[in-house]
Amino acid sequence: MNSEQHTEGKAESVKDVRICQSRPVDVNAVWSQIRERAEAIVEDEHGLRTLLDDVVLSRSSLGEALAIRLARKLAREDMTREELNPLLGGIFESQELVESAARDICAIVERDAACDSPLQPLLFFKGFMAISTYRVSHELWGKGRKELALYFQSLASEVFAVDIHPAARIGCGILLDHATSFVVGETAIIEDNVSILHEVTLGGTGKETGDRHPIVRSGVLLGAGSKVLGRVELGEGAKIGAGSVVLSDVAPHSTVAGVPAQVVGVSREDAPALEMDQQLFCRAMM
Template identity: 60%
Template sequence: MEAIDLDEHWNEIRRRAHAIVAREPALLTLLNQTVLDRQSFAECLTYRLTRKLVNHAASIDVLHETFMEAFMHEPKILQQVACDMNAVYERDPACPDVLTPLLYFKGFQAIVCYRVGHHLWNSGRHEFALYLQSLISETFAVDIHPAAQIGCGILLDHATGFVAGETSVVEDNVSILHEVTLGGTGKDRGDRHPKVRSGVLLGAGAKILGNVEIGEGAKVGAGSVVLKPVPPHTSVAGVPAQIIGKTKDVSPALGMCHDLDD
């Protein structure tokens, strides 16, 4: 992952917020509370997301402290988040700037919250990580186990219904549409979930089941059910999924072209 200048990233977010307020005064309160009254990128993320997650079972103060502590003790999370913001901006034609995902896109918001939960899991706070997972699921309709390993540069587009099991691995620069499942099969424990390599594009509704590898730069068609490994730079589709051909793009995730006629 190429390092991002977080100071410049934060300044760009603030510039965008000022521009939005100038165009649309009705959003003044939202932008002040989320961005313009915040002192840092970490505080901005914390303020926006904890207020979405809070319910009667956890105080806002507990969630706020948890998020800020995670960002402080594991600074690479902010790098990953900035990388995700750039990925959404670069790959989603509905995204006009890097601020929009933070304000409105629940896929991005869910990934940020997962990253805090993953930090908790790795710190041995499994119970609280699982509790945060349940809040994320209830709030965003996205269910990612906190032990799952997800890289940066992730576009989780629309996001509704996305599921990633405990031993799932998603490498850097992957694009995932809504209703994708990275699930297990049967009731065996241990390493039982998919491994998605870098540059992969997973179409809407794709179900990838079991400890199978989706090779680097592969493409999985919408609605497919994948039960066997997918070779690198290969397009698959169908139920069960079959090889359609080779991908034209080295990294389909970046191009976002869902055409399987390669």
């Protein structure tokens, strides 16, 4: 297959991406758990009373809480909290965005052993806040408000050390663990239920335009420091070892490692992203 045929085949496969098509989430149930935990904490940790009251206890919905939390984190001289509050509040009136955030929260609670309640990502986890800021910028980008979208991208880079282009397409149920130095290029696609460790790059390989960034299918686990460069596809359920440099497609359920990355076996799990087992022990290839 020549490069032109390969590119055409890749373009056809992109039509079938799963973006926020995973299991539904009960947003009200997630919000109730957040409120219950906040009410319990405020009785013991009086130093957190102002934060908990402002972000959770005085709010009526998860969308409202998300808007306030991000406004507190992102406010700057360029755009004050008084300006951000109504802007973000209007954006998070979108039920779709709130459901995406709720799915991300559930993914963190289920996969991150350091998280014991859905309140923690909302208050403390910069990976969740960074992906939520991306969702704001992506919404603005889709509505043609590109300069404002890029402004939020720059804020996320400054505040969270995470740089996701607003045009990138990212699904739901994303665990962005630790998050520092996570970089995603303009034409990258990340499907649902993907887990990503810190210092991961989904980048291009040069100055070419068009579709030039990776496609990450559902269930993929990207180990810390891994770099995936170019319009390569990580197949469903693939596992990328920490520190690997991936320059070519990875077959579904394959485990790769090294510089450049080589296949070292078949993933033991159907969806490594859900199990978060970063060891490279795997079933021998047939």
